[in-house]
Amino acid sequence: MSTTPEDLLRERRRRNIPVQRRTAVYVYQAPLRIWHWVNALSITVLAVTGWFIANPPPSMPGAASDHFLMGYIRFFHFSAAYVFAAAFVFRLYWAFVGNRYARQLFTLPFWRKSFWEELWHEVRWYAFVEKEPRKYYGHNPLAHLFMVVIITVGGIMMMITGFALYAEQTGLGSWQDQLFGWLIPLVGQSQDVRIWHHWGMWVITVFVMLHVYTAIREDVMSRQSLISTMISGWRMFKDDRP
Amino acid sequence: MPTATTETFYEVMRRQGITRRSFIKFCSLTATALGLAPSFAGKIAHAMETKPRTPVLWLHGLECTCCSESFIRSAHPLVSDVVLSMISLDYDDLIMASAGHQAEAILEEITHKYKGNYILAVEGNPPLEQEGMSCIIAGRPFVEQLQEVAKDCKAIISWGSCASWGCVQAARPNPTRATPVHEVIRDKPIIKVPGCPPIAEVMTGVLTYMLTFERIPELDRQGRPVMFYGQRIHDKCYRRPHFDAGQFVEDWDDEAARKGYCLYKMGCKGPTTYNACSTVRWNNGVSFPIQSGHGCIGCSEDGFWDKGSFYQHTTDTHVFGVEANADKVGLAAAGVVGAAIGAHAAYSAIALARHKVAGNADPTADRKSSHAGAGDQQ
Numbered sequence: 001m002s003t004t005p006e007d008l009l010r011e012r013r014r015r016n017i018p019v020q021r022r023t024a025v026y027v028y029q030a031p032l033r034i035w036h037w038v039n040a041l042s043i044t045v046l047a048v049t050g051w052f053i054a055n056p057p058p059s060m061p062g063a064a065s066d067h068f069l070m071g072y073i074r075f076f077h078f079s080a081a082y083v084f085a086a087a088f089v090f091r092l093y094w095a096f097v098g099n100r101y102a103r104q105l106f107t108l109p110f111w112r113k114s115f116w117e118e119l120w121h122e123v124r125w126y127a128f129v130e131k132e133p134r135k136y137y138g139h140n141p142l143a144h145l146f147m148v149v150i151i152t153v154g155g156i157m158m159m160i161t162g163f164a165l166y167a168e169q170t171g172l173g174s175w176q177d178q179l180f181g182w183l184i185p186l187v188g189q190s191q192d193v194r195i196w197h198h199w200g201m202w203v204i205t206v207f208v209m210l211h212v213y214t215a216i217r218e219d220v221m222s223r224q225s226l227i228s229t230m231i232s233g234w235r236m237f238k239d240d241r242p
Numbered sequence: 243m244p245t246a247t248t249e250t251f252y253e254v255m256r257r258q259g260i261t262r263r264s265f266i267k268f269c270s271l272t273a274t275a276l277g278l279a280p281s282f283a284g285k286i287a288h289a290m291e292t293k294p295r296t297p298v299l300w301l302h303g304l305e306c307t308c309c310s311e312s313f314i315r316s317a318h319p320l321v322s323d324v325v326l327s328m329i330s331l332d333y334d335d336l337i338m339a340s341a342g343h344q345a346e347a348i349l350e351e352i353t354h355k356y357k358g359n360y361i362l363a364v365e366g367n368p369p370l371e372q373e374g375m376s377c378i379i380a381g382r383p384f385v386e387q388l389q390e391v392a393k394d395c396k397a398i399i400s401w402g403s404c405a406s407w408g409c410v411q412a413a414r415p416n417p418t419r420a421t422p423v424h425e426v427i428r429d430k431p432i433i434k435v436p437g438c439p440p441i442a443e444v445m446t447g448v449l450t451y452m453l454t455f456e457r458i459p460e461l462d463r464q465g466r467p468v469m470f471y472g473q474r475i476h477d478k479c480y481r482r483p484h485f486d487a488g489q490f491v492e493d494w495d496d497e498a499a500r501k502g503y504c505l506y507k508m509g510c511k512g513p514t515t516y517n518a519c520s521t522v523r524w525n526n527g528v529s530f531p532i533q534s535g536h537g538c539i540g541c542s543e544d545g546f547w548d549k550g551s552f553y554q555h556t557t558d559t560h561v562f563g564v565e566a567n568a569d570k571v572g573l574a575a576a577g578v579v580g581a582a583i584g585a586h587a588a589y590s591a592i593a594l595a596r597h598k599v600a601g602n603a604d605p606t607a608d609r610k611s612s613h614a615g616a617g618d619q620q
Contacts, residue, residue: 054555054556054569055555055556055569056488056490056506056507057488058492059488059489059490059492059498059503060487060488060489064483064484064486064487064489065483066487067487067488067489068486068487068488069486069487070485070486070488071487073488126586128589128590128593168474168513169477171472171473172462172468172472181463182463184463185463185464185544188544188545188549189514189540189543189545189546189549190474190513190514190515190516190543191511191514191540191543191549191550191557192549194514195556195557195559195568198556198568198569198572199559199568199572201572202568202569202571202572202575202576205572206572206575206576206579209576209579209580209583210579210583213583213586213587217586217587217590220590220594221590221593221594
């Protein structure tokens with residue numbers, strides 16, 4: 001004797017349990033998903049190598065000619081930085097050619113009242129005041145705000161400060177210097193730029209912590225899928241109430 | 243241009259006892275120091291023999307005279323001798339023989355006679371608070387003397403970090419409002435030669451370039467001559483291989499310090515400081531701070547007194563008077579956020595469990611029919 005799903009459904013109807021249909025929407029296209037994971041990887045490499053550039057590991061023993069530790073650390077930092085920057089440029093391009101959700105990272109409906117109301121609802125949901133979150137195809141307003149502030153604005157800040165510092169070794173007249181060298185006298189001096197770049201690392205690190213936590217939590221507790229969405233591209237809804 | 247009676251550089255030098263041989267040596271040395279081809283030695287010599295010398299007026303504002311001390315100790319005695327006679331400072335109240343009204347009369351005379359054709363070298367800076375009374379020269383605020391002399395000069399050289407950035411007297415809270423020259427004089431080309439003090443050979447090199455070629459050397463965005471300030475100390479540091487290898491001094495008296503490893507972890511500002519110390523060096527090319535075992539303190543950088551400890555790599559950030567270190571705050575923030583996430587996750591799990599318990603107790607737990615659920619529970 002076996003029970004088929006149809007049997008279960010019939011049983012639920014009989015016992016007056018509402019039928020839950022699971023709907024799904026294709027939200028994140030493949031290039032965007034690839035960008036997300038490339039970005040995640042490059043940020044991880046950047047933060048770890050950045051930490052070691054500011055706080056180098058214990059001294060290497062033996063002759064200097066036998067080692068190139070800081071050289072490698074800096075190489076990986078700069079490589080990851082180029083990947084991050086190139087991916088960012090691609091992401092900007094994708095905002096134009098991708099679907100409507102691809103534009104969220106660069107647009108904030110700042111003047112739309114309902115955005116702030118929904119954002120407040122989301123805050124209350126995290127504060128355990130609201131019983132239930134709302135459903136969103138793309139980012140929820142709170143996530144949307146954070147993405148724009150940290151990934152777009154923060155990312156641009158990190159790229160400008162980063163390339164300005166990089167220009168210090170490529171030298172006067174290099175393209176990095178011509179494009180970004182103006183920042184150093186604007187901020188004060190090289191040390192200031194370094195410190196602000198370093199603060200940026202911490203801001204992004206804390207954001208990543210929050211991002212990973214809320215993604216897992218929303219996946220478990222909200223009414224829609226989160227983590228699998230960034231893998232498959234499909235946003236699945238756990239119920240079909242509005 | 244000056245009248246025909248004006249002496250050339252060469253004539254001045256000869257009059258001061260410089261031999262022809264020494265003069266030619268100086269020309270070759272200067273060409274090398276400026277990074278020019280050997281053929282330029284002849285051009286420099288020719289220029290010096292034919293061009294009437296450009297007078298240099300050297301003013302002193304709020305300063306400690308370390309620039310002058312450095313300048314008169316120019317590493318190669320030859321250079322120092324020749325340059326001192328070459329520029330034949332028409333006015334430098336520190337080292338000139340005349341004093342008082344006689345000295346001030348020279349200033350008056352040169353600014354009129356060589357109108358638009360003299361170079362103004364400024365050591366130190368003018369304080370602007372209290373109507374400039376914190377620095378009095380010849381009975382008047384220095385800022386007035388500076389403005390008067392600057393009015394008809396060809397160009398200004400800002401000697402040292404005082405004139406270039408403000409230096410210690412402009413450090414927070416800067417009670418006298420000591421102000422770098424470029425913020426007081428805005429209509430003249432200004433060459434910044436920062437450092438506390440600048441290297442003697444850098445000073446003489448810049449002057450020689452300007453006097454021989456009659457033009458301003460190539461400057462970077464901040465107005466410093468690229469030939470001496472185009473690279474960081476770190477870029478040419480002889481300890482750089484230890485940095486790349488990852489070999490650092492961790493303590494002032496550890497084995498690494500004795501072996502001469504990189505001073506990065508001791509807060510060396512070589513990576514953020516633009517100057518020629520690691521190539522030109524100091525005191526006759528004998529040494530420079532890093533070679534002597536101490537990190538660079540970044541004395542030629544803008545506002546170096548206010549940029550945190552000389553002994554920290556990740557220096558403190560001043561936020562409305564409260565100092566914060568990016569690493570300390572960052573680690574603390576990560577810890578607090580991590581703990582908050584843990585607590586939030588735990589509470590979320592409890593809330594979820596409660597929700598499920600409520601859901602199991604009442605099959606119609608969906609909020610549409612929650613009134614029934616509430617009834618069941620009671």
